[in-house]
Structures are given as structure tokens and as C-alpha cells.
Amino acid sequence: MRLSPVILTVVIASLAYTTPPEMAFSRLLPAAPALAAAMWPVLPTVLLGTVCLFLMIGLSLVFPDLGTWWTAAGIIAVTVAAAYGSHVRLQRERTLFQVRLVADAAQQVVLSPLPRRIGNVEIESLYLAAAAEARIGGDFYEVVDTPYGVRLLIGDVRGKGLPAVGAAAAIVNAFREAAYGEADMVNVARRLDASSTRYNAAFPPEGPMERFATALLVEIPHEGRRIYVLNCGHPPPLLLNRRKLRFLESPTPSPLLSLAELIGDQYNVDTFDFTPGDLLLLYTDGIAEARARDGEFFPLAAWMGRQPPTPPRELLTALHRDLLRYSRGRLDDDIAALAVRLRET
Numbered sequence: 001m002r003l004s005p006v007i008l009t010v011v012i013a014s015l016a017y018t019t020p021p022e023m024a025f026s027r028l029l030p031a032a033p034a035l036a037a038a039m040w041p042v043l044p045t046v047l048l049g050t051v052c053l054f055l056m057i058g059l060s061l062v063f064p065d066l067g068t069w070w071t072a073a074g075i076i077a078v079t080v081a082a083a084y085g086s087h088v089r090l091q092r093e094r095t096l097f098q099v100r101l102v103a104d105a106a107q108q109v110v111l112s113p114l115p116r117r118i119g120n121v122e123i124e125s126l127y128l129a130a131a132a133e134a135r136i137g138g139d140f141y142e143v144v145d146t147p148y149g150v151r152l153l154i155g156d157v158r159g160k161g162l163p164a165v166g167a168a169a170a171i172v173n174a175f176r177e178a179a180y181g182e183a184d185m186v187n188v189a190r191r192l193d194a195s196s197t198r199y200n201a202a203f204p205p206e207g208p209m210e211r212f213a214t215a216l217l218v219e220i221p222h223e224g225r226r227i228y229v230l231n232c233g234h235p236p237p238l239l240l241n242r243r244k245l246r247f248l249e250s251p252t253p254s255p256l257l258s259l260a261e262l263i264g265d266q267y268n269v270d271t272f273d274f275t276p277g278d279l280l281l282l283y284t285d286g287i288a289e290a291r292a293r294d295g296e297f298f299p300l301a302a303w304m305g306r307q308p309p310t311p312p313r314e315l316l317t318a319l320h321r322d323l324l325r326y327s328r329g330r331l332d333d334d335i336a337a338l339a340v341r342l343r344e345t
Contacts, residue, residue, distance in 0.1 A: 280340040
């Protein structure tokens with residue numbers, strides 16, 4: 001691809017030399033520097049335009065009736081325009097590169113690398129942003145090892161792309177502090193709600209819609225055998241236990257983050273069995289709502305039920321592959337997932 005302007009120049013010059021003059025292939029020479037502007041820096045683009053100009057002059061010595069001056073003027077004009085276009089393109093590429101560096105830094109803050117194992121708990125994560133150029137969106141997750149057990153958070157800020165990053169960062173940072181300092185998960189949820197509310201007050205969303213977030217908190221005690229789940233309007237996790245699949249649904253969901261003042265702050269913690277070998281999948285709605293070309297949603301429960309007993313990393317690798325295949329690589333929403341397995345002791 002990088003050599004295509006050179007190849008085009010050679011092809012046009014060869015055709016102009018080997019075909020009758022009335023076919024006038026030489027008039028296509030301005031296309032070479034125009035193509036170079038899309039992939040080359042300014043100086044090589046100008047040099048290629050100069051080569052094309054000299055080729056045109058050489059062809060005019062062989063075929064005097066080619067209309068040399070008109071074509072030469074076209075080569076000069078196109079080369080000048082191509083050099084300017086190359087300069088603008090390079091400036092935009094540098095800007096995009098800086099934006100991506102900032103997005104990568106933000107991703108390291110909001111979605112810091114997770115430990116793959118804490119005690120006898122194996123953990124793996126998956127993140128895909130719908131806005132690929134942003135690298136990160138409104139979905140978030142975190143895992144911390146606390147005196148009360150391994151605590152996990154996954155959630156989804158309304159919206160996607162960079163506008164939702166700040167709200168997600170506020171929630172994740174609050175969780176990192178509250179998970180260590182609060183023995184009761186209800187108090188952790190209240191601190192997340194307070195942090196989200198303060199952020200939204202300081203940085204109100206654009207437009208009439210309120211910014212809120214769903215969240216799911218899970219606590220796995222160090223001795224295992226059970227888990228505690230607090231669900232703030234988030235899709236329920238899936239538990240695979242020896243080929244038996246179960247949604248860990250809460251009979252009384254807790255309020256979404258930033259909405260506790262409106263609908264009350266009654267938080268509920270549910271307890272479920274979690275035995276060695278069990279595989280727990282936490283996910284955001286971007287997975288369950290991924291669509292095929294015919295509009296059908298990704299059959300997450302059926303897909304999960306078909307998975308063999310496997311480490312979390314292999315499970316999320318398969319999920320990543322099958323999601324992209326199912327949606328033909330077109331994701332309409334950010335995607336985040338945590339896979340957790342309790343190892344045999």
C-alpha cells in the first residue's frame with residue numbers, strides 16, 4: 001500500500017510510452033501525487049510530483065503532440081494541493097494520536113489492570129468500547145481484595161464514549177475507597193451513589209436526560225462457599241454450576257446510582273451459594289443487547305449454558321470471539337464483563 005503511488009506512476013508512464021499518443025495516458029500522471037497525499041509525508045509527495053513532471057517532459061520529447069504544457073500545469077497544481085493535503089492529514093493524525101494517549105491514560109485510571117487471582121478466586125476481565133477511537137466508554141468494573149473478602153464492581157453509566165468516562169471514574173474511585181473502609185455492602189453502595197450524585201451536580205449532563213448508572217456489587221468471603229450480591233438495577237449475573245445455569249436475580253432490586261434521592265435508598269443484599277468450580281459471569285447490557293444483522297439479541301444464557309468447565313480467561317476469550325462474530329463486528333454499546341471462578345482447595 002505504501003508503494004502504490006510509485007506503482008501507479010510506473011504503470012501510467014509505461015502505458016503512455018507503449019500506446020499510441022492519441023490515447024494520452026500521460027494525462028493521468030497527476031493522479032500519482034494525489035494518491036501519495038493520502039499516505040505519504042509532504043516531502044516525498046512533492047518529490048513524486050517532481051518525478052511525474054520530468055516524466056511528462058521526457059514523454060513530450062518522444063511524442064511532441066501530447067499537450068505537454070497543459071498536463072505539466074495539472075501535475076504542478078495537483079502536487080501543490082497534494083502537499084497541502086498531506087500536511088493537514090499529518091496534523092490530524094498527530095492530534096488523534098494525542099487523543100488516544102489521553103484515552104489510554106484514562107483507561108488505566110478507570111479500568112486499571114486486575115489481578116488474575118486473589119487467594120483461591122480466579123478473575124478475568126473483558127472491555128470493548130463502542131466508540132473504538134475513544135478506547136473507553138461508560139462501562140466500568142473493579143476488583144479489590146479487602147478484609148471482608150474479594151469485592152467486585154461492574155456497572156454502566158448512561159451514555160457511551162468519552163462523555164461518560166468522568167462519571168464512571170467517580171464511581172470506580174469511590175468504590176476503591178469504600179470497599180476497604182465499609183464492612184457492610186449497603187454502605188458501600190450508598191457511598192457510590194453519593195459520589196455519582198456529587199459528580200453529576202458538578203458536571204451536569206448535556207441535554208434534558210439525567211445521568212445515572214446501574215451497578216452490581218459482589219462480595220466473595222475469603223472462606224468461599226457463598227457470595228453476597230447487591231444489584232442497583234444492573235443485569236443479574238450468571239452462575240454456571242456443573243452445567244447448570246442460573247440467573248442470580250434479586251427479588252428486590254436496589255435503586256440505580258444517582259437516583260436514591262428520588263426513589264429511596266433501600267438497598268438489599270442477597271446471598272447465593274458459590275462452591276469450588278462454579279463460574280460466575282458479571283456483564284453489562286451491551287453483551288445481552290448485541291444484535292445480529294436480523295435484529296436478534298445475542299443469546300447470552302444459551303451461549304453460557306453450552307460452555308464447558310473452563311478458566312475465566314478462556315471463557316471471556318470465547319465470548320469476545322462469538323460476540324464479534326454474531327454482531328459482524330458492529331457493536332452498538334460498550335461491553336464489559338468479569339468472569340470469576342472459585343478454585344478447588
